[in-house]
Amino acid sequence: MKIGVVGSGKIVNEMLKMQADEACLTVTALCVRPHSEEKGKALAAEYQIPNLYIDYEEFLKDPEIEIVYLGIVNLAHYKYAKKALEAGKHVILEKPFTCLAEEARELAALAREKERFLFEAITVLYLPNYRKIQRELLEKIGRVRLVQCNFSQYSSRYDQYRNKEVLPCFDPKIYGGALYDLNIYNFHFVAGLFGRPTKVTYYPNLGFNGIDLSGTAILEYPDFTAVCTAAKDSASESFGMIQGEEGWLKAAGVPSQCREIQVQLRGEESWSLNENRPGHRMREEFLAFEEMLRTGDPRAAGALLEHSLCVMEILEEARRSAGLKYGEE
Secondary structure: OEEEEEOOOHHHHHHHHHHOOOOOOEEEEEEOOHHHHHHHHHHHHHOOOOEEEOOHHHHHOOOOOOEEEEOOOHHHHHHHHHHHHHOOOEEEEEOOOOOOHHHHHHHHHHHHHHOOOEEEEOHHHHOHHHHHHHHHHHHHOOOEEEEEEEEEOOOOOHHHHHOOOOOHHHOHHHOOOHHHHHHHHHHHHHHHHHOOOOEEEEEEEEOOOOOEEEEEEEEEOOOOEEEEEEEOOOOOOOEEEEEEOOEEEEEEOOOOOOOOEEEEEOOOOOEEEOOOOOOOOOHHHHHHHHHHHHHOOHHHHHHHHHHHHHHHHHHHHHHHHOOOOOOOO
């Protein structure tokens, strides 16, 4: 799979580290903004990327690029993905898929029209541990009664925010905040197992500029409630917990990585398991993208796209329920 990468931030660095060890993944081009040109040159040299672009339009004309990976600020996802699809490229978008559900639906329609694959890079969906929960463990714990997810970590940029310096991750104009950055992982974890809830309500803790620093979303399902908490202003143990009538299971660590699963069935000893393979946390998703692109079967890709649209609707309902104003609103 020949990849054209857009961006030069932390997530792009992680993606480049990952692909360097995978023979089936090749980065053929890198595109950065003019003010990041020197950083782009350094990345291109380190990872032996043959082509560096400053102009996105020229980048999209590169015939070697099969699929465009967008590791850029949230606000730019829709615009950049749309241009890539119009240029006939497949697209991988980092989370959040877009800022608005309407934008996500438009991109999905365009991808179908152009017969292009459109993926969201969400690690948990591709991890063996998570698939073990989906395919086997949920049935063992019986009728689900409660779900709890927590993704809380003290942001490395929060001290600056406390001193009234607003960096992108805390800027409502570009859709920063805990909901779009961290709670979205909880939504993917829950929706991937149970689908769309009947109602979503978000209770945020707001900062001086109106951004949500932390908060809890309540996802209501016909038989149970899922409580999704995320924080950038404080830390705690992170996990995904599902309680059923016949037992419970707990995915240890941040819900995006599902590192180890502990299972307790009624009347039995608890046990732990870990079927995740060693290697970079982004490896499984990119290998899945490569396989879907290579085989050309749209069914699995279509199901993943529908999942992303579902999560975008959950995200937007959560934001609107709390009256949060992002972007130009």
